Amino acid sequence: MTRAPIALTSGEPAGIGPELAGPAWQALRGEVPFFWIGDPSHLDCAYEVITDPSQAAQCTDLPVLPHDFGSPRTPGSPQPAQAQAVIDVIARAVDLAQRGAASAVCTAPIHKKALQDGAGFAYPGHTEYLAALAGQSDVVMMLASSALRVVPVTIHIAFEDVPNALTPELLETTIRITRRDLQNRFGLTEPRIAVAGLNPHAGEGGKMGRQEIELISPVLDRLKNEGMQITGPHSADTMFHAAARTLYDVAICMYHDQALIPIKTLDFDHGVNVTLGLPFIRTSPDHGTAFDIAGKGLANSSSTIEALKLAWAMNKD
Numbered sequence: 001m002t003r004a005p006i007a008l009t010s011g012e013p014a015g016i017g018p019e020l021a022g023p024a025w026q027a028l029r030g031e032v033p034f035f036w037i038g039d040p041s042h043l044d045c046a047y048e049v050i051t052d053p054s055q056a057a058q059c060t061d062l063p064v065l066p067h068d069f070g071s072p073r074t075p076g077s078p079q080p081a082q083a084q085a086v087i088d089v090i091a092r093a094v095d096l097a098q099r100g101a102a103s104a105v106c107t108a109p110i111h112k113k114a115l116q117d118g119a120g121f122a123y124p125g126h127t128e129y130l131a132a133l134a135g136q137s138d139v140v141m142m143l144a145s146s147a148l149r150v151v152p153v154t155i156h157i158a159f160e161d162v163p164n165a166l167t168p169e170l171l172e173t174t175i176r177i178t179r180r181d182l183q184n185r186f187g188l189t190e191p192r193i194a195v196a197g198l199n200p201h202a203g204e205g206g207k208m209g210r211q212e213i214e215l216i217s218p219v220l221d222r223l224k225n226e227g228m229q230i231t232g233p234h235s236a237d238t239m240f241h242a243a244a245r246t247l248y249d250v251a252i253c254m255y256h257d258q259a260l261i262p263i264k265t266l267d268f269d270h271g272v273n274v275t276l277g278l279p280f281i282r283t284s285p286d287h288g289t290a291f292d293i294a295g296k297g298l299a300n301s302s303s304t305i306e307a308l309k310l311a312w313a314m315n316k317d
């Protein structure tokens with residue numbers, strides 16, 4: 001059976017999202033089928049309007065499922081009146097994926113504050129919104145490139161809230177979802193999982209914090225006893241150098257920046273954000289809305305291209 005194309009969302013039109021679709025189409029045409037959902041007036045590339053995703057395969061130019069945003073794109077300055085359309089496009093892509101009309105969802109960046117201010121968006125990011133749309137309480141954010149895979153256990157929360165949010169249950173669930181999806185979606189028979197500590201030097205034997213002793217190690221011991229290949233808790237500052245990275249398939253980190261700084265430093269242009277634990281495939285470029293370069297023709301589409309390629313590779317159905 002022919003696989004359905006991937007739905008690529010517009011993202012925040014004041015950001016670089018609409019500039020990424022045309023170059024991605026040029027790079028992937030004939031290799032990775034996808035269509036874009038957004039306002040055609042926001043595009044600066046050739047496109048063909050479709051009324052159903054199944055028509056994407058016949059298109060020469062970027063296939064576009066139109067979504068009216070009501071006004072032109074204003075690069076660098078988000079319009080509160082467009083915020084609801086940004087959200088609705090994501091929900092539309094998810095609906096298509098859940099009905100099998102799209103084989104995966106690839107999202108262009110949103111500006112969380114613009115959506116909160118403009119439409120009362122109640123979620124700190126796509127990850128949490130997609131979980132709600134899918135009715136899933138437990139999903140996992142993973143960023144992946146050929147250099148590294150990382151997973152933050154706590155995601156979009158203030159740094160001061162991390163210690164309280166970090167529970168044995170959350171750590172265990174995150175590791176289980178990560179392992180399962182690396183097996184089922186990435187073809188790793190028994191992924192090697194390295195887990196970071198929370199504190200400097202992984203707590204230095206309790207001298208610099210006790211979460212490693214009281215929370216992280218007991219979870220890891222339990223999962224190791226089940227046969228999982230887990231090491232840690234490791235000092236986060238020394239687990240990302242080149243030799244260390246050869247020892248694991250995924251690094252489980254305790255908070256957002258502990259995970260995302262290494263991968264965005266190593267491979268910003270090719271990093272892909274993947275949501276694990278959803279009933280459908282979702283990927284995204286690793287960068288944000290880049291308001292500073294929006295509308296200037298400077299946006300690099302390589303991360304979006306990698307995100308579309310990975311979504312297609314993950315889709316074995």
Ligand SMILES: NC(=O)c1ccc[n+]([C@@H]2O[C@H](COP(=O)([O-])OP(=O)(O)OC[C@H]3O[C@@H](n4cnc5c(N)ncnc54)[C@H](O)[C@@H]3O)[C@@H](O)[C@H]2O)c1
Pocket residue numbers: 016107108109110111112113126273284285286287288289290291292293298299300301
């Ligand atoms: N998937 C997403 O929706 C997503 C991901 C990350 C950040 N964001 C959001 O984006 C907004 C801005 O975040 P930020 O400023 O921290 O990060 P950013 O990635 O938007 O920008 C960081 C720097 O990298 C540059 N840059 C980013 N993408 C680029 C590209 N494709 N080509 C060339 N240069 C590029 C920007 O010009 C900027 O100088 C925030 O609201 C954040 O929450 C959204």
Ligand SMILES: N[C@H](C(=O)O)[C@H](O)COP(=O)(O)O
Pocket residue numbers: 124125126127128260273284286287
């Ligand atoms: N935390 C992500 C990053 O910094 O790249 C980003 O904000 C995207 O998150 P969502 O996919 O949940 O929107």
